Amino acid sequence: MVTTHAFKGSAFLKEIIADTPGGERIVHCMQCGSCGGSCPNGADMQYTPRGVFALINANEREKVLTSNTMWCCVSCYFCTTRCPQQIPITEIMYALKRLAIAEGLARQTDAPALAKTFTDMVEWFGRSFELGLASRYYLFNKPLAMLKMGPLGLAMFTRGRMALLPTKIRQVGQLQAIIRKARELGGAS
Amino acid sequence: MSQAAKPKLAIYWAASCGGCEISILAINEKILDVAAAFDIVFWPCAADGKVHDVEKMADGSIDVCLFNGGIRTSEQEYMAQLMRRKSKVLVAFGSCASEGCIPGLGNMNTREEIFDEVYTKSPATENPQGIRPQQETNMPEGKLHLPMFYDTLKTLGQTVDVDYYLPGCPPEADNIWKAVTAIVSGQLPPKGATIGVNTTVCDECSRKRTEKKIKAFKRTWEILPDAETCLLEQGLLCCGIATRAGCGALCPQVNSPCIGCHGANEGVEDFGSRMMTGLASVIDSQDHEEIDRIIAQGIPDPIGTFYRFSLASSLMRRKKKPADSAPASH
Amino acid sequence: MAETATFEPKIVGFMCNWCSYRAADLAGSARIKHAPNVRIIRVMCSGRVDPTFVFKAFSLGADAVMMAGCHPGECHYIEQNYKAMRRYSMIEHSLKQLGVEPDRFRLVWASAAEGQQLAEAVDKFVEDVRKLGPLNWHANLAESDERLEALANIVKEHEEALEVLP
């Protein structure tokens, strides 16, 4: 029989590692804070990424997944390129977003709604459709803000920067088959 | 020496091209000396004689048997056993008997694959009914048998006990004469030895050699080799470094790289691995990917290159057979 | 397959005296448990590993062969592991043509401090070989049982022929 040296770590840590390509680097975090310092939205985060990693190590799943940290992430990748331990921090933020959405814990943000609206459009048409996206997203999520957005939308429209109808790709069925298969297989790495 | 006391000589031809038989004749007028010195009791290629004549001889009654060719069929295996039993000294004559040679390259395929090629696929084949040799055929007179064709060609030494090996494809006249005179005079090397020189072809090659560093291996058609410099240093896959000397470096002399027909040096267990290690050692790179590239591009057929003559006698002996062609147990 | 469930690969590991053999020592002193399938032969340097050793091991029944040495650039003998690397590539290239699966021959770098890494590499290797099943090279050389029958037939037919001879 063979025994492989089992990796000791919190269940949540293992979950994150399993869900993020390159995520195993997370164990090397030395809490230096170059991620939190680099983040354009770091000042607004409940926990900086460094803090999140400490919580992950401590198996504080709920605390992490209900926090606003990953929703502050704008995917600028400064943290990732600067991390002295080459932790794919932005990718881990995506993993946290996925978990939070999947479990309905993303309470502090409208980002999941935006993401859902966006990806629905892509699934239907194969391309994104801004007017549809904006109207659906604002209608369902921020009906008041929609009024505010009116003038800007108009300005965009008059400059020919917003289409009234979506563009649909020819082989949308093929794309949908791929997406169906991906959902069926599920997960990543 | 009285006529009756002349030692008895047998020569047999198994799986080989026949070049070895010709090489015996290529010792020219000395063949007369051979005829004078020996009583040739069995030589199917040149003299009439039947297997059952040999079968009737007393065991050990033939003094020397020069056996060329590898063992590919049950008949050849039977003959190898027979000649072994009847001979005092059994010589694996030439590359086929010693190390398998070109017929041994058939070990890169199975019997089925070989039959497919020969009886079906080869462009020169005209066989619309798809006839294949059958091991057994029922005739009114009874069952007829063809010898069984083996999946794996064996060398003579892998089949029966061999006393001496004579290298070369075919052996050089000089070396044959040396062997013959040694046997006649009774000045024999230790049993199991290969009769020949104990160094490699480079020793006899007059090309200029320096320390070797190779960035790319070349095929012969890719360059016009310089006549003075070591061919290997020019990138050609010259097997002279690992091949037993004795041929006078014939091929390199005419700008053609040695292909290794003389087999490995004494005491070396696997010719191909000597070539591999020698060539790998002088690759001029420390980058794994680049090394892989140099090897893959320069040596597209490593087995054919390194084991052209010796696959059957190498440690691995053949290509792995597909799982479904594993020996059937009845 | 029931067979592979109990299959324990026999693997020969050629390890250099200074790094990988010491890494294996360290794995021991640190009690890092790992698969017992790699049987180690100590050589002074990975540069000593002759292709003959590898072919010999396969032909004698090894299911896989591991070559291990110091990391490139860290050889105790300065640069000999690069020569090992070149030979590895050459052997790998030839084994491929002989139909031996690439996962049966592996080059591993382990410094004397990398007991854990070596143990992991061993476990991974054993796992990969286990998936392939036994290599059993000598079975690959055996002819079918008909061989003895065919030989017997020749003997019999010759005997019969001799009988009818005058």
Added chain:
Amino acid sequence: MKYAYYPGCSLERNSAAYDVSVRQVADLLGIKLVELDDWNCCGATEFFSQDELVATSVIARNLALVDSQLNQLVAPCAACYLNLSKTDRLMAEHPHMNDKVNQCLAAGGLNYKPGSVRVRHILDVIYTDIGETAIRDKVVRPLTNLRIAPYYGCQVVRPDVAFDNPEYPMKMDELFQWVGAEVVDYPVKAHCCSGHMTQISEPQAYELIRRLLASAAEYKADMILCMCPMCQLNLDAYQAATNKYFGTNYKIPIIFFTQLLGVAFGLDTKKLGFGKEIVAAEPVLQSKLGANAAV
């Protein structure tokens, strides 16, 4: 020089100025762009927030569609560029992922071998493949007197450093020095434009936009050059809102770098998509480049 071309959804409509200027500049420089037939959206950051396999498979469909004769795919949009190159890298580095993605592609009758398509950004192609001499040769209307702030944003230069420094990129700076502009070396040129924050958290977004505008203004830049539709949209369309939020009064035109390159090459400004921006750029061109500005 022939490349497959992936415009991306933004360039289809809201950033059409980028698309038309890329095509014209490319054409002029002898870069033949063959639009990828029936491409689909790269999913921006949104698919990755939901399901990684769906995200990579959707992206990989595009890679799989690249004509085998062309092994380079040019994407002007930063997000598309990152997503396409990231997917290729993930598939190459993680065999398991490669397996799964290819299983998904197979459901659509496609397959993709990682490494077979090299994803390039249009800036890289212009800078590296065309080079200084050829570009200087094409200048008919040097941008003398025009102070420009090259703005790189994030996803072209990070995280996979392809052709420029991820912290302090310089390639666009150099490119515009070649065409005679006064290039402003301001410190925030690779900082974030706030991405999709304009949609989900305005105060956060406005702050990030302000930092960029403030720095460009401090260095007295006449305009900011973008190479990403999202950056252009955020800085341009939300400039007024940002001004309102902070009580500032920035009025900096935000255009795509290919538009201005086109100007230097003497192309027609209207055809280059000028006029589609919210903060008008043409008056600045007129005042700085004089009568030369418009054809």
Added chain:
Amino acid sequence: MAEKVGIYVCHCGSNIAGMVDVEEVAKWAGANIPDVVVSRDYKFMCSSLGQQMIEDDIKKEGLTRVVVGACSPHLHEKTFRRACSNAGMNPYLCQMTNLREHVSWVAVDRSAATLKAKALVSASAERVKMQKPLEPMSVKVNPATLVIGGGIAGLQATLELADAGYHVYLVEREPSIGGHMAQFDKTFPTLDCSACILTPKMSEVGQHENVTMMTYAEVEEVSGSVGEFTVKIRKRARYVEYAPCTGCGICIEKCPQKVVDTVFEAGLGYRKAIYTPFPQAVPRVPVIDVDNCRWFKQQKCKVCQKLCPTNAINYDQQDEVVEIKVGNIIAATGWKMFESKGLPQYGYGRLANVFTSLEFERLCNSAGPTNGKIVLRDGKTEPKSVAIIHCVGSRDTNHNEYCSGICCMASLKFGHLVLEKTNAEVYSFYIDMRANQKGYEEFYQRLLAEGMNFVRGKVAEITDAARKPSEEGKLIIQCEDTLQGRQRRIPVDMVVLMGALEPQADAKETGLKLGISCSMAGWYTERHPKLDPVATMTDGVFVAGVCQGPKDIPASVAQGAAAAARVMGMITKGTVTIEPIVASVTEEECSGCKICNTMCPYNAIEFDAAKEVSHVITALCKGCGTCVAACPAGAITGAHFNNQQIFAEIEGILWDAKPQAEPVSA
């Protein structure tokens, strides 16, 4: 004649016996391995009783070969070889097999462990039968020593040896000895003046009768081995004759050509085209920098030659290559500073008032370009606030994974100097404060008390992009204060980057010449990381100072002294024994193909042009066996690791996998 093999399987208390059925292994070996005449198991084979048992068996049973299955040969091979030797057997006919580290300690299943133990015992038994008696070799030790590098570690080693009465050749690349320590102002944690403690040592070395000092010189080639190395050294032309020069300095004073000094002054100050790196340089003989000298560039000037009172200037001087013979070598080649431009987010080279730590050393140094005044790049403004950034290029897998070890303390030293010399606020941005030597933690406490501000967090970026009026005109340090868990922006006037210590750019190349290897990071590898941190894997070559890994001055001095002590041990002993594991060529089989000649990094394989064969120079051979594996003719043999031995070992190790012979006939 068949050998008589004895097998000895050790229990090692329960260390082996707890996981391996040792009785079964011994019984099985006795019954199944050919030629085994004795097979025993015993509690502690390495005990005197265990050894005695082996000795007795050799004498009584006439054993010709011994296999001991116990722990790693690296631990007890010598023990059992000695036991065999005591009983009159050649020690190289004893083989150890590793049943503890490689079997019992790593296994979890008793039957699998026992099976593996059998395979290893079988392998050793088959191998030992093929082993040949060997005699260890002995070499005389030349009492002279080469020390490479004239920094503090090399100086210490030089003085220890020279004071003990042995001759030392000291080679230094720069025009003066002294190394980096000569550039420093104060030393932590005691704050004594670096020059005050270093320069006496320098002049002692310079005047020592047992020291041959070669500055402005580099080791070009090393051959030979422990006891007798031959070293070629290139002494670069200084264009100033050594003997007549009195070091009066007139030439320097009158030289019209000023040059920015990027070496000693780290780019902050000037020197002349003819110069000594600093006033207390040893030797005081200047060098002419031909790249900047007006005579060499334009064939004009000659001021130095005209004014030299002793006619020491010689523009025609040439490089000189000298050859020396030494018994041992100490490498003390030091380090170089991390190139701070590699971290563009810190703005070095772009933001004027970002300094490197070496620049800052020179700023603080009273003999430096500002006479010790801490000022901004403009040369006059005193900073009101200074930030010191730790771990620049250290503890960063994008650059150097290791901790440079000294920067925490150097930062505290800098903090102290700023506080002492200016009214500035000082901030230290650290990841972890590492102060683990004598007096270091106390020094940290002192700086806490002096009011240095400590912020725990790796700095994300340094920018001049102000976000509010208070930041304007400043350098803003943006980081996460990880203790508070919030992002901070701290405006300062001056930034000091504590760059990593890195291996010399040519460390690998020098290592190759000396036959020593480098770690992944590029530091020289010591023989054992704990128990032999001074020797290397190459006998007769020792390491001292930072070239072996980052360390502070006390540790460099200690290691320099330790290396000298090891060398003295070798010299006193007079001869060294070396393992007879060497290669040899069977000349009759060699065809002179020249494959092997490039294989040896020690140049131990020589081609004999007359005989057209290669042969191995035994004294140079280290026994790696690479040439043995390479020889396509099979003409090279490696003692103790020859083909027959390893083939036998392979056969033995696969005893349970071997093929059965195919039947010959019906």
